[in-house]
Structures are given as C-alpha cells and as structure tokens.
Amino acid sequence: MAEYWGVKVEDIFNTMKERFRPEGAKDVDAVFGYDIADEGKWRLTVTNNTMLLEKTDTLAGCVSTMSADGETFVGVNTGKVDATNAFMSGKFKVEGDMGAFGKTGKLFRKFVIPKKEMTTKEYLADMFATIVPRFKAKEAEGLEASFGFDLGGPDGGKWTVFIKDKVCTVTTSIEGKPTVTLEFNDAKDYVDFILGKIDAQSILAAGKASAKGDINMMASKWPILFEKYKDPMAGAVQEQELLVLKKTISLNEKFSTGPIMGKFLKGLKDKKIFANKCPECGRLQLPPREVCAECRVRAGEMVEVGPKGEVRYMDIVYYAMPDPLTGVARETPYGSIFILFDGCKGNETLPHFIRKDQIEKIQMGWNEKKGTRVRPVWEENRIGDIWDIQYFEIDE
Amino acid sequence: MAHKKNRNVGIIGIGQTKHSSHREDVNQPELIHEAVSLALKDAKLTMKDIDCVVHGNMELFEMVHSPDLWHVLGTGAYGKDSIRITTGGTVGATLSCASDNLVASGMYDIVMAIGFEKLQEGHTTGGITNMACPLWFRKIQAGALTGSSAYDVEREFGLERANRASLMYRIIMDKHACLNPNAHRAFGLDFNQVDDLIRTSPKLVGELKLIEMCSQSDGACCVIYACEKKAKELSKTPVWIRDHITAHKEENFTIFGYDRKYPVLKTHKFAAEHLFQRNGIKDPLNYFDVFEMYDPATWWAIDWIRDFFNLQGDEHLKLIENKEIMIGGKMPINPSGGVIGSNPIGATALVRVAEAALQVRGNAGPHQIPTPVNHALASGFGGTMWTVMTMLEKELNW
Numbered sequence: 001m002a003e004y005w006g007v008k009v010e011d012i013f014n015t016m017k018e019r020f021r022p023e024g025a026k027d028v029d030a031v032f033g034y035d036i037a038d039e040g041k042w043r044l045t046v047t048n049n050t051m052l053l054e055k056t057d058t059l060a061g062c063v064s065t066m067s068a069d070g071e072t073f074v075g076v077n078t079g080k081v082d083a084t085n086a087f088m089s090g091k092f093k094v095e096g097d098m099g100a101f102g103k104t105g106k107l108f109r110k111f112v113i114p115k116k117e118m119t120t121k122e123y124l125a126d127m128f129a130t131i132v133p134r135f136k137a138k139e140a141e142g143l144e145a146s147f148g149f150d151l152g153g154p155d156g157g158k159w160t161v162f163i164k165d166k167v168c169t170v171t172t173s174i175e176g177k178p179t180v181t182l183e184f185n186d187a188k189d190y191v192d193f194i195l196g197k198i199d200a201q202s203i204l205a206a207g208k209a210s211a212k213g214d215i216n217m218m219a220s221k222w223p224i225l226f227e228k229y230k231d232p233m234a235g236a237v238q239e240q241e242l243l244v245l246k247k248t249i250s251l252n253e254k255f256s257t258g259p260i261m262g263k264f265l266k267g268l269k270d271k272k273i274f275a276n277k278c279p280e281c282g283r284l285q286l287p288p289r290e291v292c293a294e295c296r297v298r299a300g301e302m303v304e305v306g307p308k309g310e311v312r313y314m315d316i317v318y319y320a321m322p323d324p325l326t327g328v329a330r331e332t333p334y335g336s337i338f339i340l341f342d343g344c345k346g347n348e349t350l351p352h353f354i355r356k357d358q359i360e361k362i363q364m365g366w367n368e369k370k371g372t373r374v375r376p377v378w379e380e381n382r383i384g385d386i387w388d389i390q391y392f393e394i395d396e
Numbered sequence: 397m398a399h400k401k402n403r404n405v406g407i408i409g410i411g412q413t414k415h416s417s418h419r420e421d422v423n424q425p426e427l428i429h430e431a432v433s434l435a436l437k438d439a440k441l442t443m444k445d446i447d448c449v450v451h452g453n454m455e456l457f458e459m460v461h462s463p464d465l466w467h468v469l470g471t472g473a474y475g476k477d478s479i480r481i482t483t484g485g486t487v488g489a490t491l492s493c494a495s496d497n498l499v500a501s502g503m504y505d506i507v508m509a510i511g512f513e514k515l516q517e518g519h520t521t522g523g524i525t526n527m528a529c530p531l532w533f534r535k536i537q538a539g540a541l542t543g544s545s546a547y548d549v550e551r552e553f554g555l556e557r558a559n560r561a562s563l564m565y566r567i568i569m570d571k572h573a574c575l576n577p578n579a580h581r582a583f584g585l586d587f588n589q590v591d592d593l594i595r596t597s598p599k600l601v602g603e604l605k606l607i608e609m610c611s612q613s614d615g616a617c618c619v620i621y622a623c624e625k626k627a628k629e630l631s632k633t634p635v636w637i638r639d640h641i642t643a644h645k646e647e648n649f650t651i652f653g654y655d656r657k658y659p660v661l662k663t664h665k666f667a668a669e670h671l672f673q674r675n676g677i678k679d680p681l682n683y684f685d686v687f688e689m690y691d692p693a694t695w696w697a698i699d700w701i702r703d704f705f706n707l708q709g710d711e712h713l714k715l716i717e718n719k720e721i722m723i724g725g726k727m728p729i730n731p732s733g734g735v736i737g738s739n740p741i742g743a744t745a746l747v748r749v750a751e752a753a754l755q756v757r758g759n760a761g762p763h764q765i766p767t768p769v770n771h772a773l774a775s776g777f778g779g780t781m782w783t784v785m786t787m788l789e790k791e792l793n794w
Contacts, residue, residue, distance in 0.1 A: 264532075347652065349652050
C-alpha cells in the first residue's frame with residue numbers, strides 16, 4: 001500500500017468509525033461507494049444515525065460512487081490537494097446522485113495526519129543530513145574551517161563539518177583538530193538547543209556543554225553559513241498573524257414600489273396578473289415598468305394577462321445556491337421557468353418556479369412548438385408580493 | 397465616426413496579481429497595492445506621476461460601501477483626484493473607457509485604472525442578487541447561473557456536437573491558462589478528457605456543468621494610461637486605444653420567449669457591429685490578431701464568438717473544433733486562459749484589456765502569441781447582457 005504524505009488510503013477508511021458524527025447523519029439514509037484505483041473498493045452504509053463500512057468487490061446499488069487515485073484521495077482528505085481543483089479537473093469523480101454525495105461532507109470529522117514523535121537519534125541524523133543542503137556557499141568565500149561536534153549520552157555521536165573552497169562536507173568522526181569543537185554531555189540538550197527549546201547561555205552556565213577553539217567561528221559565523229534547521233515535526237507554522245474575521249449581517253430593508261409596480265403587486269393580492277402596454281410599439285411589459293425601454297415613452301395602460309400560460313424556457317437548478325435573503329440553501333433540484341401568459345407574445349415572459357415534482361414533465365416551447373401549459377397556485381393569505389403565487393403547476 | 401477624441405491615449409503600464417482563491421495572506425488594500433506597484437514598476441513611474449486614480453469593483457460583493465476609502469493607501473489615491481466606478485461585470489472595461497476618456501479629453505495626462513475583487517470575502521451571491529429589482533425579482537433570481545446558452549446551442553447543433561465544442565473550448569482555455577503564471581485555475585486538462593468530462597462533471601444549472609463555469613478568484617489589475625505626448629516620452633511600446641463602445645439593455649431578463657419574430661437585443665452583436673462599422677473594419681476575423689473575450693462560461697463563449705465576429709451558421713463552432721482559437725491559430729482567443737481561468741470580477745474586464753495590450757506589446761510571457769500582434773480586441777460583459785468592447789493598436793496609423 002502506497003503512502004502519500006505519510007498516510008495510506010486505508011488510514012482514511014480505518015479512522016472513519018471514530019471520525020463519524022451522528023449529528024451530521026440525521027437526514028442521511030443511503031449507501032455510498034468509494035473506488036480508489038489500485039487500492040480497492042469500499043461501501044459505506046449510513047442509516048439511523050449509524051454507519052457501516054465494508055471493503056467490497058462490487059459497488060452496485062450505491063446511490064453515488066466517488067472514484068479517485070490513492071494520491072488524490074489521501075490529498076483531498078488531508079487537505080494536501082485542493083479538493084475543488086481535483087473535482088473540477090476530473091481527478092476526483094462522483095457518479096450517481098451528486099446531491100446525496102454532498103452530504104458525506106458532514107458525516108465525518110476532518111482526518112488529521114497523526115504526528116509521530118522523533119527520537120533524539122532521529123533528530124541528530126536529520127540535523128547532520130541536512131547540513132550540506134542548508135550550506136550557503138556564497139557566504140563561504142575564502143573561508144577554510146572545520147567544526148567538530150562531540151555529543152555524549154546514549155544517542156550521541158561525533159561529527160565534523162568541513163568548509164573549503166566553498167564546498168561543505170560532513171564526516172561522522174572528529175578528524176584532525178577542528179577550528180572549533182562543540183561538546184555536549186548529553187546529545188539531547190544539543191537537539192533541544194537547535195530546536196530553540198533551551199538557550200545556549202543556560203547550557204553553558206550549567207556546565208552541560210563547552211566549546212573549544214575559535215568560539216567566535218561557531219557563535220557568529222555558523223548562523224551565516226547555514227540556513228536555520230527546520231523541525232520536520234513542526235508542520236506549517238504560521239509565519240505571521242493572519243486573521244479571517246467572520247461577520248453576519250441581517251438587515252431590514254424597505255423599497256417604494258411606485259404606482260406602476262404597485263398595481264402589479266396589488267393585482268397579485270386579487271389573483272390577477274397585470275402587464276402594461278407601450279402606447280407606441282404596443283408591446284407588453286411584465287412585470288410592468290414605467291416606460292417602454294425601446295420607445296422611451298411612458299406606458300401607463302394596464303392589461304390583465306394569464307393567469308394561465310405556457311412554459312417557454314426552464315432552468316433546472318442543481319447547484320444549491322444560498323438564498324441571500326434568508327441564508328438558507330434552496331432545496332435542489334428546482335425548476336426556474338419562464339412563462340408566456342395568455343395574452344402575451346414574443347419575449348413577454350415572466351419567471352417563476354414550477355412545482356417540484358413536475359420538473360421532469362415540462363416541455364419548453366418556441367414558434368413551432370407549444371410549451372407545457374401551467375397555472376398559478378395562489379397563497380391563501382396574499383399580501384401583494386411575488387410570493388403570493390407559491391409556484392406554477394401543470395394545467396391539465 | 398469613431399469616438400471623438402481631443403488627443404490620442406496609450407497604455408504605458410500594466411500590473412496584475414496572481415489570481416487565486418487563497419489570498420487570506422493580504423487584506424484588500426494590500427492586494428490592490430501589489431497590482432499598483434507592478435504597474436508603476438512596468439511604466440517606470442511613481443505615484444507622483446499619476447494625476448488621477450480610477451477605482452472600481454463589483455458593487456457590494458465584499459459588502460463594503462465606498463471601498464475606495466478603505467483602499468486609499470493601497471491605491472495610492474491619497475490626496476489625488478480619484479473616481480470610483482462600478483458597472484457590474486463590465487466594470488473593468490468601464491474603468492478602461494473612463495481612463496481613456498479622462499486622458500483624451502485633456503483633463504489629465506496620466507490616469508491609473510485599478511480593478512479588484514476578493515470574492516472569498518463578503519458575500520458574492522448576496523451582492524449579485526442585490527442587482528435584481530428588489531420589488532419582485534430578487535426573490536426569484538439565484539445568482540449568475542443559467543443553462544440557457546447550453547439549451548440554445550444544443551437545440552441548434554445537437555447534443556453531441558454542442559457538448560464536445562463546449563468542452564473543447566474549455567480545454568483550450570485550460571491549455572492557455574497553463575502557460576499564464578497569473579492564471580487561477582490551470583488544471584492540465586487534455587483533449588482526450590472531453591468525453592469523460594462531459595459524463596462526469598456535475599451539472600450546476602440545466603446543461604451547464606461545473607467544469608464549464610468560471611472560477612471565483614481574488615486578484616487585482618492596474619493599467620496606466622497616458623496622453624500621446626507623455627506616452628511617447630515615457631514608453632518605448634505604448635499600446636494605443638483606438639476606440640471603445642458600450643451597449644446596455646434594460647434590466648429585465650426578457651430574453652426567454654423563444655419567438656423568432658421578436659428578436660432580442662443581443663448587446664454583443666449590437667456593440668460589435670457598431671464598433672466595426674464606425675471604424676471601417678469589414679472583416680474583423682481577419683483584421684484582429686487576438687481577442688481577449690470575457691467568457692464567464694464555455695456555452696456563452698462559444699455562442700458569443702458568432703455574435704462578435706458576425707459569423708454565419710456553424711463557422712464559430714468550426715473555429716473551435718479546428719483549434720483556430722488556440723495560440724498559433726487563426727484567431728487566438730484568450731491566450732491568458734480567459735475568465736474561465738481567472739475571475740476576480742471587478743478586475744476581470746480590465747484584465748482583458750491588459751492582456752490584449754500585453755499581446756500587442758509582445759511581452760505577455762509564456763502565453764505570448766508567436767506571430768506579430770498589431771490589432772487587438774477586448775470585451776467586457778455584465779449585468780443582464782451588457783457589453784463593452786475596446787480596440788487596441790500597435791501603431792498610430794488608423
């Protein structure tokens with residue numbers, strides 16, 4: 001099993017049980033499939049706020065199945081790969097009911113890459129292994145020096161770092177007489193010192209360490225010659241203070257309708273749909289507006305149209321756009337229809353919504369073809385608002 | 397007659413941030429300052445040389461009123477003449493038109509236009525829904541998505557050809573975006589993914605799929621305009637603004653009647669016809685060397701190519717199918733990767749002008765067209781089908 005960022009595909013699945021959030025599974029009753037290339041298939045059953053995960057050979061019967069390669073799957077779950085990019089570019093696919101799969105996002109707590117502890121021995125190995133890559137050759141112009149490290153204790157060891165002709169080499173012994181030699185009684189103190197957990201003064205003062213030879217070479221030159229050691233366990237440390245402020249605003253707004261739109265909205269209260277007519281070109285405007293945009297003249301004559309008509313165009317909306325008036329995502333899919341009311345012609349259409357269970361039955365019309373006939377379903381208590389019509393339904 | 401100008405105007409400085417969905421590392425003035433610094437550096441100027449700053453973005457997308465006040469330290473407008481413009485999706489193009497007019501009129505010698513957006517902040521859908529008439533339509537409208545263009549193209553050319561053209565266009569844009577270091581989305585898509593993406597990319601609205609829609613980006617763009625005299629003094633390669641045009645229509649979406657006897661005002665077609673006619677350009681497809689088109693979604697893009705160049709039948713689809721819109725083709729469209737690749741909305745239409753100007757200058761970078769670019773076209777789109785178009789020239793010889 002391959003590892004990506006130190007994580008196996010199985011690690012993600014094996015921790016699902018402990019990451020499961022019953023509160024996120026309230027409205028979920030479905031079977032989901034996971035198909036990870038070269039790794040296997042998993043079937044996740046969620047019902048009654050519980051989950052069951054099984055490795056499987058077939059994903060038949062799943063409401064939706066996601067497929068990806070191992071690297072993408074681990075990357076998305078650990079945040080190492082941008083999920084949107086992976087999804088849009090087809091590296092991470094979902095087949096079947098997209099909306100249902102979207103709910104899996106709430107089912108689990110985020111996967112956290114487990115932090116391994118590094119031992120003193122591992123740290124020392126890493127620190128000296130990275131000396132050459134951290135060496136800044138251009139700072140070593142004309143410099144010839146050697147740095148000895150004599151680190152005691154059970155995990156300790158000896159190293160010499162040579163610098164000559166702008167080249168840096170490391171040996172695992174003390175050779176010759178280094179320009180300066182650093183001695184630590186316990187190698188662990190050296191590791192802590194490099195990691196910044198303890199400061200040099202207190203170690204030296206306590207007699208736990210000493211430096212022999214050209215001390216200045218170690219104190220002033222070393223930090224210039226080498227980039228600072230980065231703790232591989234520290235993760236991505238924020239280098240500066242970054243704050244993202246979260247705000248919610250909720251406002252009461254009011255708008256004047258003016259007499260023309262006022263008549264339209266009052267008409268809805270009386271279960272009537274009014275358009276206005278241009279005195280020059282004769283076109284109707286729906287909803288009515290003060291002037292005809294094309295003729296630039298006032299258009300005050302009101303004409304009652306509909307309330308039945310035919311559907312000329314329908315958008316089926318799958319993407320759960322939050323309604324900015326309420327902040328709540330509309331339930332998807334829904335059908336946004338453009339209705340040509342009886343008495344209207346051309347492009348004199350009005351947008352509204354179709355009854356949810358009738359989306360599939362709607363035919364769109366054009367010159368040669370009639371669209372599905374629809375009628376409004378009125379609210380019981382009407383207040384003079386576009387929502388006095390709940391939605392439209394097929395007029396059979 | 398083209399626009400009446402008192403004097404010619406040239407673009408002498410261009411700066412753009414990297415467009416990205418992750419710019420939490422900077423606040424809004426800091427983001428803008430990145431683009432301003434780059435444009436000043438490009439023009440070898442300092443803020444002292446700028447006579448007026450024109451600032452613009454989408455109204456209330458970040459839910460900040462008069463953002464030019466907050467941004468003043470980033471824009472450099474402190475103590476200077478400054479104008480704020482906001483015309484929806486076209487705002488970037490309108491910034492360019494306004495700056496051109498301000499210089500051409502003789503009012504200012506050097507004007508800086510700044511377009512910006514930080515779509516991860518505030519509430520984009522809140523902003524875009526606030527565009528709709530609050531008396532009724534705000535309650536029904538849902539953001540900027542519609543599948544109507546897909547429906548139109550599919551009805552005219554059949555499901556398979558339409559979808560393949562749409563994805564072909566998308567992949568060409570991605571190939572361009574991969575060459576543009578500032579592009580937001582550059583996936584590395586290949587043409588063999590066409591069928592797979594048609595099948596697997598989730599639908600947003602109708603036939604409009606996720607992969608076909610533009611991104612939401614954070615980014616800023618800054619362009620510096622100078623009068624002819626200053627432009628020639630200050631720049632070796634000024635890019636001249638020949639003409640620009642704006643076409644609006646009423647705010648209603650009364651375009652869905654599908655009645656052929658009642659044609660809808662299509663502002664792209666209207667604007668292009670008027671612009672080319674008054675400049676004596678009979679064959680725009682041959683005249684222009686590059687087109688930076690505001691393409692919010694592939695379906696709109698493929699449909700609009702026909703409107704802009706006044707093509708007949710399926711000529712526009714053939715341009716795409718034969719890859720003539722790729723860098724190296726007959727009419728390279730969006731070498732930058734387009735709006736589909738990067739969309740910091742208030743900057744987006746200005747980026748079109750900036751990228752077209754870079755192509756004319758010949759130093760766009762890895763996405764530079766290999767053949768000489770003498771005539772460039774840029775478009776902006778917004779509102780309920782509004783259009784702004786800008787023509788750029790290498791030589792002052794029209």
